[in-house]
Amino acid sequence: MSARPLGMAPLARLLARRDDDELAALLTSRPDLLRPAPADFTGLAVRVQSDMSLRRCLQHLDAAQLAVLGEVAAAVERDAAPELPADARTARILAELRARGLVFDRAEDEAGSADADATAAADSARPTVAANLLGVLADLPRPRRVGETPLDPPTAAAAATVPPSLVRNGALAAVTELLSAVEDLLGVLAETPAATLRTGGVGMRELRRLTVARGAATKPGDADVGETGWLLELTAAAGLIDLDVDSDRWAASRLARRWLQAPRHRRHQLLVSAWLLAPRSPLLVRGPHPTARPAPTLTAERQRGDATTLRMRLLAAAGRLTEEASSASASDEAAEKPPQLYTLRMPDDAEPGADALAGPLLERLAWEAPVPTDRVSGVLPPMVREAERLGLLAAGALSTFGRALLDGLAADSAEEPDDPGSLARGAAALAERLAESLPPLVEQVHLQSDLTAVPLGAPTPDLAARLDQLAEKETRGGAPTYRFTAASLQRGLSAGWTAEGIRAFLAAHATAEPPSSLTTLIDDAARTWRGVRIGGASAWLLESDPEARQALLDHPELRRLGLRPLTEQVLVCDASPAELSRTLKGVGVAAVDDDAPAAPSGSAAGAAEARPAEESAAAWSLIASPWQRTPVRTLSADADPAAVRRAVADLRAGRGASGAAAVTEDSDVVALLRTAVRSGQPVRLHRVDTQGREHPARGVPTALNAGRVRLRTAGGEEAVLLVHRITAATLDDAASTPEPHHRQEAR
Template sequence: MADWLRSRDDAWLARLITLRPDAAYPAPHDMSTLASRLSVRMSVARALDELTAWDVQVLDGLMLGPQPGTAAAVKANCAGARIADVRRATERLRDLALIWGADDAINVPAPVRDAAHRHIAGLGRPAAELFDAYRADSLRVVLHNLDLPYAGQPMATGLISDRLRSNDTLAGLLQRAPDGALDILRQLDGGTPVGDLRNADRLLEVTDDMPPVRWLTSHGLLASVGASSVELPREVGLHLRGTTPLGPARSTPPTVDTSTYSADDVNGTAATHAQDAVRRMTRLLELVGELEPRVLRTGGLGSRETKKIAKLLEVEQSDSNLLLHVAEYAGLLAPTRSHQPIWLPTTTYDEWLTDSLEERWQTIATAWIDMPALSWLSNDGTADSPHALSNEVNRAGAAATRRRMLQTLAGIEKWSTADTDALLEIAAWRWPRRMSPSVATTAHYAIRDAEFLGITGKHALSAPGRALVDGADPTTVTTLLTATLPAPIDYVLLQADLTAIAPGRLTPELSDTMAQVADVESAGGATVYRITEATIRRALDSGMPTAQLHELWATHSKTPVPQALTYLIDDIGRRHGALRAGGATAYLRCDDPTTLNSALTNSSLSHLRLRRLAPTVLITEADPADLVSGLREAGFMPTLENEQGVVTTALAAPARSKPRLERRTHGTTFNADESAALVRNLRDGDRVTEASASAQGRVSSELPGVTTAATLSLLQSAVSRGAALSLDYVDESGTLTTRLVTPERVAGGYMHALDHRTRDERVFAIHRIVSVALAVT
């Protein structure tokens, strides 16, 4: 293959590097190295995974026939195939270096045959391979029933193979076969050519009442594979399929019914879901910060905690589990590194909160596409199901399946969608090796979750969702999302029942303020906030004075401020801070002894063990935070003060964990300039290799290497003549490399030369030159 690669032009080689970047990283030295990389099983498997069903069908046809194969032979073996479609497929296979040679002499490399499915085109293995493992007594039965003389191995296998290659022999055997035998063969030929059979390796003498499957094994029309399986020999399968063993041509993807919507409908729905996803993610992480759930000994989050989070978030548990896994992969959630770790938002979450809504959504959407977790595995809550956030829900192909389903959605008409089963059918044609029925559940959840997160709207890709799937830069994605979102507004509509309606997306400043002074009651196209005594107290605790609360509603409400709200703010404002708590361990002071008497005699505060220190001071051994919490639960409204007696208005910073550092592997890709540079290096490497192999006038010393005097003489001669040299050089790390250079000057024990590989001037220490020769050009 290396010689064939050398014969290809630079544009084709650059395209090969783009299609199979794993073979070009790190950069190969020459074409022989590239050919070796292209033959590595893992690299071949990756290339095979990107083939369509038609590409695979053509490759199967090439592997079934003699080598080298032809495009015309593949067309003849495939019903309804057109030669143009076959050549299109062979060109793609050739671009991936899975085959080489012209269409009239196509070669399939051995590594490709090894990495491909062992059952080519759904056919079993050749008889020569299947019967080679038969014992002597089993061979005797098959040889006898095929009217062949007894022979030992390997002659017996050869005789059976020759007999099964005869269509006349197979036709005669099938004509004599008992009822039901042909149905068994066709069933194996129509799907996987392997079936289960107890005691398959026990071959019996033929009798009139013999079961059809036993008759087939005794006549070699089915071969036993171990003690419990049988396989249909390839020769029998080819006979059953007739003149078109590859079956109907699958040159085009399946046609499915689609539903098309307007761009505004899709983008509008997706934008609403995107806002909800960001809001729910924020609230979920706030809940985790408040609950501080512990990390299970086996990893993950307990079922009780996940159910509680789902209930407080007011979503299905499948949705809250999805957000948990996205948050962890995005680095917004992580366990603490302590003796008894707990789950907490990370410092990255605090940074995420300062981003725009569009940037926050992109973080969520990108993490979902790339994360290895299948969150739905932990949804049922049974004893056998893995816990959320545990490694047991991770699957190697999860991210690839999501991306392929989104790419399938992107491949149909714009602003259109189709049933998930129909999309899976298209994906199975596009990636037959990977999108098998086993990934159906993952595929269904991928489409569902994409809608929940706002990547799709009405299950059709939105403009920002399509850009995300196409790999657009982050700025483009956020710009498209901004265009689909409604313009932010800076007002709400206050209602008499102490609710505030935001009829659109609020400005970031007003949204943050509303999160302090009210709770979200419902979300959607319009968000309904509920104002309560607890939310007003929360605002006052954060340092917002009563006057600022009145100003907030007067400025940002387009409806009159309800009188009940004004009274509520004033009433809470008068009582707020009347009690002040501090650490003594903790004390409670108040200018009104009556208020202190109420706290002292309150039975719900008995656990705090309050005792009077002075007429206006009580003390306790409880922590100040516990004291404040207990007083608030009892209906009091205390405030905290510091050691100087100054009221502490700012709330304590919430606990945070450090983001989990994970190595994320992304496939290496090369742009056009990088591919072209790699091709130039490959050409230079070939010249170096050729020059080294055919070098003349090699200078050598007695024991290996070269003498310094001889090396200097040759270097100085090359400088004066402008001749190119091939030299073996050991760098500072001890790595031996072969270089093709043109010396420019020699001075101070160093040679300054133009390196043909890097195309720049390099300095070589003469004492590190192992051997040197004139390059033949």
């Protein structure tokens, strides 16, 4: 008895001999077998050895399991015993492969044979595999065997370490630059939305325009254009921009205005949450050809349903490597230094090469899931670059913010790691860590005689907005540089500033007296500016007493209404006259209403006043990506325990009919039918109907497609048979006239 590959009939018998726990383990490890639930063991055998199910199962094997499986398959092909180490680790891997329905023991099927001699018994103890698995393994990019693949996962224990300060500073710099870049892009889109192509998406010409407008480059290259495309994808995934169906342009959304006023750690939290959930391919990938330019952005072609899983796999592998290296360090000082997990080589002027990503991180990913890693190896380098832009990775190591994200996910270990709720809480934990690490915002600027202003750190949103109105931003980052020009000052005058207001603003925020060159430029700009100022106001009040007027302007309740001076005696505000009157009475000031009746109490001003100033952390984490409106669906990775129990019970109920079908031949049915179709040879078939009854058939197969075989009988009739109901097939060497066979397609 040799360990030849299993055909469908013996495979069904082996599955029927498994107990309930073993069947439940099989269905749990391969949940695709439950969609739909198999009606009998013949149907289960067809599913277990089908190409699609086997390929899905191989996606979840690590390198050690794949190497042992490859060794067993090679031994089955040469009809010999596999050369496997006789240790507990190999035995454990074989048990895992048996539980998944990838490896079987012939001894299970031949246990009832009393005539088997010692040699046959030894042969029957050899592990074997389903016949279809041999072809599936042959299609893998790199066959793996024991001895060529380490059975233990790679670690970063021997890798070089990175100074923690370098990782921390690199991550903080990346976060600051990203927030500044998104702010600039939103400012550009607020003025001129991005036009789309007729075929959809934002094309190269529009990307170049946006790149120049946001000040990234005056003559943008492919790298600059690709950066703008990435920012567009990120802001769209966060809901900061949306597509206007009327104009077919991408413009800043309402959320963008709230985002610009939010604290930095909350802004970053929304971007990280959007990146984790977006079902989009890595946003830095160029076109399909190696010499192609960056592909159009915001197109449907960038949809990728497994993007969230890939990102979480990447970060989780980095977290495991970092934790293992820290645990293996002999000293506490060495344990605090993160290991260097990767080296990234992505030139700006060329497509990344085969060595774009190297190091323990890639080795660990390739060991934990060899089959999918081979398939996605081209998108891993840009995905790592995206994680660096978000501050999750820095200097080749996992940053403290990336570890905070993983710690937040670990707190919800009962849920799926890529569950939207779990990802939202992980992003919130990252934001709290970032808030502790970011330097405080500043309100002071240093004015220089060359007409530039340099904040003493990261400016507050209010200071940055005012400087953007009055000056041109020359450099980006944590402490940007602004330059005052005649055109920029006149732009500020058109926005409502006055020369006195500009000088008062600079005096309040400058570290020293403004230089004379700047004050002269302000006066010249005001003198040469031509225009009128307009504005809006919902209510006004008249107060001639200067002290009472100043008291009204300083009162917090009135300041919330937007109360401001218009002339020396007239003050205006944004609230309705009725709202202003109620507020004045509430602070003890009598008011006479000279206008028409007030607006309803549910006015927009009242609603804006009632809105809370601060929002919770949950408000800045997405639970669903805006891109999920498109039809992208993925199967759940887990099987429902209740569905597994029901499927096992249903299989047991039909075991007598389907599991014990009388079959005398053991062959690869599909391979034999293909051979018969090519050669035109007649075959003898055994098939099982829905009631478990066996029917023989003889004829010449003429076609094999979509799980069906077309059989021409002796009488010239043609029958269409379902392949998964054929339990055995042999070539009819006698070439006798096939018996008449009436068409009876099994369902």
